[in-house]
Amino acid sequence: MRELLIDLSVPIATGMPVYPGDPEVELSAALITAVDGVNVHRLHLGSQTGTHVDAPFHIDDFLPGLDELPGGGVFTGPADVVDVRGLAPRTAIGPEALPERPAAEGAMLVFATGWSRHWGTGDYFAHPYLEPATAESAAARGWPVVGIDAPSVDPTLEPGTPGFTLAAHRALLDRSAPMPVGPMIVENLTGLDRVLDARAAGRTIEMMVFPLRLPGDGAPARVVSRSLPAP
Structure with missing residues (x-):
């Protein structure tokens, strides 16, 4: 059995879902072969578009931006995937869902809610x-990267509305201890069902997160799962 690569990133497209208040996404032709000899697209999107990374600067001007994190926020390492599929809408995931074992060094904690099936x-x-x-416990136990197959680790609310506190974001991103690659959050993952199937088949799971090299609050990212047969 060979290694299995699974793309966990949503495609970038005009009119795709965005967090309330974020810039809408539009792809249009900037150059075309009939006139210019080449095709080049013009992209209009926000830094939090699609599958993306949140850096600490996302929640506070005085915290590090993505470009200030070790390796620019690039992450490659083992993944602890928590299966919380089957939850009702707007359900809070409690600390009891966390793995009982300690966080492996450099591991990424991923919550598979199954919510990517509602994309669009x-x-x-x-x-x-x-x-x-849950976020506080995950931070205290040392996961430098936390991901979810949903728009946010917090409830999705219009910025400025009552209840918009980003409490989970703050617990995960505002850490005093230095982290090897983060702290970071990865949101809008997709395809985690296949990752769980691979794990059930006895494969070991790794994840690779490659955000665009942008400064500041975060960036769209290509996220890939790599699984290998158990030794």
């Missing part, structure tokens, strides 16, 4: 999310 529908924004206590 209004239900996508009624996703499960992390209780602040």
Whole structure:
């Protein structure tokens, strides 16, 4: 059995879902072969578009930007995938969902809610999310990167509305201890069902996160799972 690569990133396309208040996504032709001899697209999108990385600067001007993190936020390492599929809309994921074993050095903690099946529908924004206590425990136990197959680790609310506190973001990103690659959050993952199937087949799971080299709050990222047969 060979290694298995699974793309966990959503495609970038005009009109794709974005977090409320974020820039809408538009791809248009800037150059065309009939006139210019080449095809080049013009891209209009936000730094939090699609599958993306949140750096600490996302929540505070005085925290590091993506370009200030070790390796520019590039992550490659083992993945602890938590299966919380089957939750009702807007359900909080409690600390009891966390793995009992300690976090492996440099491991990424990933919550598989199954919510990516709602991508492109209004239900996508009624996703499960992390209780602040869950985020606090994950941070305290040393996972430098936390991912989810939903728009946010917090409830999705319009910025500025009551309840928009980003408590889970703050617990994960505002850490005083130095981290090997983060702290970072990865949101809008997709395809985690296949990762769980690979794990059930006895494969070891690794993840690779490659954000664009942008400064500041974060960037769209290509995220890939790599699984190998068990030794």
